[in-house]
Amino acid sequence: MSFxxxxxxxxxxxxxxxxxxxxxxxxxxxANKWLPTLCGALGAALGLAAYYGxxxxxxxxxxxxxxxxxxVSGLAATGADQVMKQLKQ
Numbered sequence: 001m002s003f004x005x006x007x008x009x010x011x012x013x014x015x016x017x018x019x020x021x022x023x024x025x026x027x028x029x030x031a032n033k034w035l036p037t038l039c040g041a042l043g044a045a046l047g048l049a050a051y052y053g054x055x056x057x058x059x060x061x062x063x064x065x066x067x068x069x070x071x072v073s074g075l076a077a078t079g080a081d082q083v084m085k086q087l088k089q
Contacts, residue, residue, distance in 0.1 A: 010050055010059070016077075018074040018076075022078065036075060036078045044067050047071065048067060
């Protein structure tokens with residue numbers, strides 16, 4: 001099993017897109033308590049888009065797994081945001 005076969009690049013792309021979306025949402029009056037929910041939902045949509053779009057290295061072989069990978073990737077963006085916030089303190 002090679003590193004490329006794990007689909008890390010496509011999962012990282014979903015995480016980065018969700019992180020950037022979270023940064024954009026923070027600039028709106030929407031409460032920050034909704035960020036994990038919005039990142040998870042965006043990640044789910046991107047996971048399904050990657051699966052049905054035929055991404056070659058996406059690590060899912062069925063829609064349910066693609067949904068789960070997307071949600072976890074989206075929520076990882078929320079965790080990355082918290083890490084950056086803690087490092088600034």
